[in-house]
Amino acid sequence: MSRGRASSVRVRSVGVKRLVAVVSALAVVAAGCGSPGAPVDPAPVGSVEQPKPANAGPAQVDVEGAAAEDCNATASLPPQGGIPSGSTMDEIRERGYLVAGVDQNTFLFGFRNPTTGTLEGFDIDMAKAVAKAIFGDPGKIRFRAVTSAQRIPALTAGDVDIVVRTMTINCERLKEINFSSVYYVAGQRILVDENSDVRTLADLEGQKVCASKGSTSLKNIAKAERKPIPIQVDDWSDCLVMMQQGQVEAISTDDTILAGMAQQDPTTKIVGERFTEEPYGIGIPKEDKDMVRFVNAVLEDVRGGEWQKSYDRWLAGPLGSAQPPAAKYK
Known part of the structure; x- marks a missing residue:
C-alpha cells in the first residue's frame, strides 16, 4: 500500500470513530430526556400568610393611662x-x-x-x-x-x-x-373599602382596626365600647397596605391623615362623623x-x-x- 493511500485510510478511520462517539453521546442524551418520571414535591405547602409590615401586630394599649385629664x-x-x-x-x-x-x-x-x-x-x-x-x-x-x-x-x-x-x-x-x-x-374618623357597610367603630366589633403605634388614635380604638381589635404599625402607610391586603378591616385616625390615604387609594372612603377632637x-x-x-x-x-x-x-x-x-x- 502506498504511503498516500495508507494516510487516507487512517483519516477515514479516525472520522468514523468520532462519528460513532458523537452518535453514542446523542443517544445517551436522548435516553435521559425520554422519560422524566414523576415530579418530586420536596416541601408541600398549605396556606400561605401574606407578609406584614415590620413590627405590625396586636396593640398592647394602656387604656387606664389614657383617662381624660383637665390641665388646660x-x-x-x-x-x-x-x-x-x-x-x-x-x-x-x-x-x-x-x-x-x-x-x-x-x-x-x-x-x-x-x-x-x-x-x-x-x-x-x-x-x-x-x-x-x-x-x-x-x-x-x-x-x-x-x-x-x-x-x-x-x-x-x-x-x-x-x-x-x-x-x-x-x-x-x-x-x-x-x-x-x-x-x-383635626378629628378621628374611619377609613374603609369603598364597598364596606361600616359607619362607626361600633360596626367594627371584634374586627381588626389599624393605627400607628404611639398615637392617640390607637388608644381611642382600644377604649371603644364595642371592642374592635387594635392593630399597631410604625407608619400610617403600613395601615393602608394592610387594609389593601385584607389584613385589617379599617383604619381609624385623624381625618387629615385619612384624607391623604383616600387620595392615594380611590377604592377607599372615609366614613362617619368625627368622634374626637385632635388639636x-x-x-x-x-x-x-x-x-x-x-x-x-x-x-x-x-x-x-x-x-x-x-x-x-x-x-x-x-x-x-x-x-x-x-x-x-x-
Whole structure:
C-alpha cells in the first residue's frame, strides 16, 4: 500500500470513530430526556400568610393611662419674638440649621415627593416657617423622619429641636414635653373599602382596626365600647397596605391623615362623623421654654396669611375650607 493511500485510510478511520462517539453521546442524551418520571414535591405547602409590615401586630394599649385629664392643655406660653444671646434659638443659629422631626409617609402633611425627592406638606411648611424666622431662610433646616412612637423620645433625647408631625396636644404628653399653641384641629374618623357597610367603630366589633403605634388614635380604638381589635404599625402607610391586603378591616385616625390615604387609594372612603377632637401642636423639649415662646410668635405671623396659603394648597381640596385656629395662652 502506498504511503498516500495508507494516510487516507487512517483519516477515514479516525472520522468514523468520532462519528460513532458523537452518535453514542446523542443517544445517551436522548435516553435521559425520554422519560422524566414523576415530579418530586420536596416541601408541600398549605396556606400561605401574606407578609406584614415590620413590627405590625396586636396593640398592647394602656387604656387606664389614657383617662381624660383637665390641665388646660391647649393653653401655651405667650409669644415672644427675637433671638437673645445665649437663648435656644441663638444656639440653633450658631449651629447653622434647625433640626425638625417630621413624617415622610403621610400624604398632604409630611411626605416625600416621588419626583423631586423633597419633603412636602402642611407640617413641612410649618417647620420651614420656624427655620425662616431663625435664619431668614426656610432652607436652613434638616429633617429627621420619626414615627409616631419616636416623637417624644426624639425630643427628650435632644435629637431634634422641634417635632412637627400631626401631634395631638394632651395632658399626658405635656408631662414629658412642651407644646406650641394649636396650629390645626383635626378629628378621628374611619377609613374603609369603598364597598364596606361600616359607619362607626361600633360596626367594627371584634374586627381588626389599624393605627400607628404611639398615637392617640390607637388608644381611642382600644377604649371603644364595642371592642374592635387594635392593630399597631410604625407608619400610617403600613395601615393602608394592610387594609389593601385584607389584613385589617379599617383604619381609624385623624381625618387629615385619612384624607391623604383616600387620595392615594380611590377604592377607599372615609366614613362617619368625627368622634374626637385632635388639636395639633409643635412639640418642643420641656426645658426650652424660650423656644416655645419664639415658635408661638412664629405661628402668630403664620396665621396672618401663610397658614391659609399652605392649607389651600394641601388640604382644602379633600377637607373643604378652613381657617387657622385661634391661639390660647396661659
